[in-house]
Amino acid sequence: MNKKEVDIIIKNGQVLTINSRMEIIENGVLIIQNKTIVDLGSEDLLEKYTAEKVIDAQEGIVIPGMVNSHCHLPMIAFRGLGEEGIEDRLMGYFIPLEKEMLSRKLIYDATIHGAIDMAMSGVTTYADMYYHVDEMAKATKKIGLRALLGQTVVGFPVVDASEAYGGLDYAKQILTDFKDEELVSLAIAPHAPYTVSKDKLLAAKEFADQHKLIIHIHVAEFEDEKNQIKENTEKVSVIKYLNNIGFLGENVLLAHCNYVDDEDFKIIESSGAKIAHNPMANAKGATGTARIVEAMQYDIPIGIGTDGLMGSNVVDLFKVMTYTTTIQRIRKMDRTIMTPEKVVRMATLGGANALGMGEKIGSLEKGKLADIVIIETQSMNMIPNYDPYATLVFQANPHNVETTIVNGKIIVENRKLLTHDIRENKKIMDEWFHIIKPFGNSLAKKN
Numbered sequence: 056m057n058k059k060e061v062d063i064i065i066k067n068g069q070v071l072t073i074n075s076r077m078e079i080i081e082n083g084v085l086i087i088q089n090k091t092i093v094d095l096g097s098e099d100l101l102e103k104y105t106a107e108k109v110i111d112a113q114e115g116i117v118i119p120g121m122v123n124s125h126c127h128l129p130m131i132a133f134r135g136l137g138e139e140g141i142e143d144r145l146m147g148y149f150i151p152l153e154k155e156m157l158s159r160k161l162i163y164d165a166t167i168h169g170a171i172d173m174a175m176s177g178v179t180t181y182a183d184m185y186y187h188v189d190e191m192a193k194a195t196k197k198i199g200l201r202a203l204l205g206q207t208v209v210g211f212p213v214v215d216a217s218e219a220y221g222g223l224d225y226a227k228q229i230l231t232d233f234k235d236e237e238l239v240s241l242a243i244a245p246h247a248p249y250t251v252s253k254d255k256l257l258a259a260k261e262f263a264d265q266h267k268l269i270i271h272i273h274v275a276e277f278e279d280e281k282n283q284i285k286e287n288t289e290k291v292s293v294i295k296y297l298n299n300i301g302f303l304g305e306n307v308l309l310a311h312c313n314y315v316d317d318e319d320f321k322i323i324e325s326s327g328a329k330i331a332h333n334p335m336a337n338a339k340g341a342t343g344t345a346r347i348v349e350a351m352q353y354d355i356p357i358g359i360g361t362d363g364l365m366g367s368n369v370v371d372l373f374k375v376m377t378y379t380t381t382i383q384r385i386r387k388m389d390r391t392i393m394t395p396e397k398v399v400r401m402a403t404l405g406g407a408n409a410l411g412m413g414e415k416i417g418s419l420e421k422g423k424l425a426d427i428v429i430i431e432t433q434s435m436n437m438i439p440n441y442d443p444y445a446t447l448v449f450q451a452n453p454h455n456v457e458t459t460i461v462n463g464k465i466i467v468e469n470r471k472l473l474t475h476d477i478r479e480n481k482k483i484m485d486e487w488f489h490i491i492k493p494f495g496n497s498l499a500k501k502n
């Protein structure tokens with residue numbers, strides 16, 4: 056029988072499909088042609104297909120690329136600053152730091168750095184909220200990741216808008232840049248209900264609906280948030296407020312949801328909105344513990360995220376998976392909940408669904424785009440590997456990521472980035488370090 060020629064074959068892997076039956080294929084094979092997974096199954100497939108590029112997974116764990124469902128990636132340039140225990144870190148440190156330091160160039164350079172870090176950590180898709188997202192798009196494409204890039208709209212002047220709420224006009228201007236893009240899509244990101252007026256929330260919503268964009272917003276992150284919303288005169292919950300003004304809908308991605316009760320979950324479910332859960336940043340910033348176990352009782356797509364890189368410091372979703380499990384267990388004092396299998400599903404297909412991309416990515420199935428990560432199981436921390444889901448959630452770290460494939464293209468192989476010169480990036484980030492450090496230190500003294 057003549058073998059069929061394809062682009063890439065991955066063999067000898069423990070394939071976690073994350074399909075509806077959560078099937079695991081031992082000694083599995085994946086067949087990739089034209090960006091797509093065209094076949095997968097046992098090693099018998101090697102009789103059927105041939106490829107110039109054959110990747111031997113060496114019994115590593117093969118998963119769909121992980122999805123970081125809430126991030127502010129360019130803040131990676133500032134990670135490690137303002138860690139001295141500052142009371143109002145958002146308004147007293149982040150915002151003044153960004154005001155002084157941010158530029159188009161820094162946003163581009165930092166996105167390159169962050170995208171490299173993510174690619175090498177097994178993250179293939181991220182949902183972001185930041186400024187000059189056209190620069191972020193260029194950098195993300197250069198490294199080869201998939202991204203949903205939310206242009207921030209907020210009620211004060213920022214780096215890409217000299218007037219309050221200028222982000223909306225900015226988004227309108229860059230809309231066409233994203234028109235035929237495969238890897239990057241534009242989202243609109245009103246910062247939060249307490250920093251964006253009702254009228255502007257609805258203007259962002261109208262713009263998103265008109266152009267079929269996702270809306271990415273921080274919601275119910277802080278305990279007192281409902282009282283901080285001027286137009287919430289009845290002091291109802293943040294979710295109820297957003298529902299009452301007609302903001303919620305299928306295209307809305309709600310980051311955090313730390314202060315959300317069962318009635319609110321019902322509202323989220325019936326609106327079709329999604330949740331991005333950020334347990335590591337919530338814990339570090341002491342903002343709250345989301346009721347995610349309860350949320351999982353509803354038909355609500357839930358992904359996990361790192362949040363900004365000053366909130367979590369790393370793009371490591373293995374670590375976020377550990378937090379996702381352990382924080383819910385300690386909150387409920389119940390060791391039977393949040394099984395590793397559920398959490399790995401949340402980090403992959405859950406995130407894809409939260410970003411409205413579940414039809415295309417998030418699982419290893421025929422017809423889905425080839426976003427694939429191979430995690431080696433030969434390092435000391437990976438031995439033994441009895442239960443691959445538990446291995447990923449409780450043992451693995453980014454250094455175990457061997458291969459990252461996005462849209463059928465290999466971007467990391469044998470832990471080497473193939474799309475960019477890392478030394479060049481290190482040099483550029485070192486230059487930024489010397490520019491940023493003095494101002495960062497002076498801010499710390501003021502707080």
Ligand SMILES: [Zn+2]
Nearest residue numbers: 273310362363
């Ligand atoms: Zn955030």
